[in-house]
Amino acid sequence: MSDEVNEKQKLYRDARVTGKYDEIWQSVGKCVFCDLKDKYVVFEENGIVMTIVLFAYIDGHVMILPRRHVRSVKDLTPSEWETMRKFMYIAKKLIRDIHGVKGMQLVEKEGSLAQSTVTDHLHFHCIPFDGPDLSVWNYRTLKNTPLENANLYKAASKKITKLSDRFEEKYKNED
Numbered sequence: 597m598s599d600e601v602n603e604k605q606k607l608y609r610d611a612r613v614t615g616k617y618d619e620i621w622q623s624v625g626k627c628v629f630c631d632l633k634d635k636y637v638v639f640e641e642n643g644i645v646m647t648i649v650l651f652a653y654i655d656g657h658v659m660i661l662p663r664r665h666v667r668s669v670k671d672l673t674p675s676e677w678e679t680m681r682k683f684m685y686i687a688k689k690l691i692r693d694i695h696g697v698k699g700m701q702l703v704e705k706e707g708s709l710a711q712s713t714v715t716d717h718l719h720f721h722c723i724p725f726d727g728p729d730l731s732v733w734n735y736r737t738l739k740n741t742p743l744e745n746a747n748l749y750k751a752a753s754k755k756i757t758k759l760s761d762r763f764e765e766k767y768k769n770e771d
């Protein structure tokens with residue numbers, strides 16, 4: 597490997613902790629996940645890809661995503677979803693066998709507030725989980741008790757039925 601390549605690889609490796617990550621991504625215009633680099637792709641089947649993450653959170657971090665640019669899990673076909681499910685299983689086993697970490701955290705975010713600043717191309721992070729420090733939750737002070745929350749959602753039962761019907765109508769794919 598040339599010195600230049602080596603330096604770039606180290607830059608990627610360290611970017612999350614040096615703060616370089618934010619600088620690097622400011623100039624990106626196109627969808628980076630539509631343009632995956634073969635050298636980082638670990639496995640591919642049925643339009644689903646397992647790839648190394650350029651700016652990993654922890655050693656062993658991989659990503660599972662469809663080649664197709666879709667924004668949500670609801671856009672996946674049953675067959676793509678089934679392949680994803682298998683890839684999640686494989687990722688967990690690889691993380692255990694290669695990195696000796698028995699836990700895996702799956703992270704996928706949807707919606708404009710939650711989505712990646714880089715792209716809205718659906719992707720699941722498969723993050724080795726060996727301690728809670730990578731996913732510190734800042735718990736909020738709650739207004740609702742569990743029962744109050746249950747009642748709020750149950751009161752929306754008509755809405756739930758409607759959404760269920762709508763999903764069957766709009767997004768259910770036969771393949």
Ligand SMILES: [Zn+2]
Pocket residue numbers: 627628629630631664665666715717
């Ligand atoms: Zn894309």
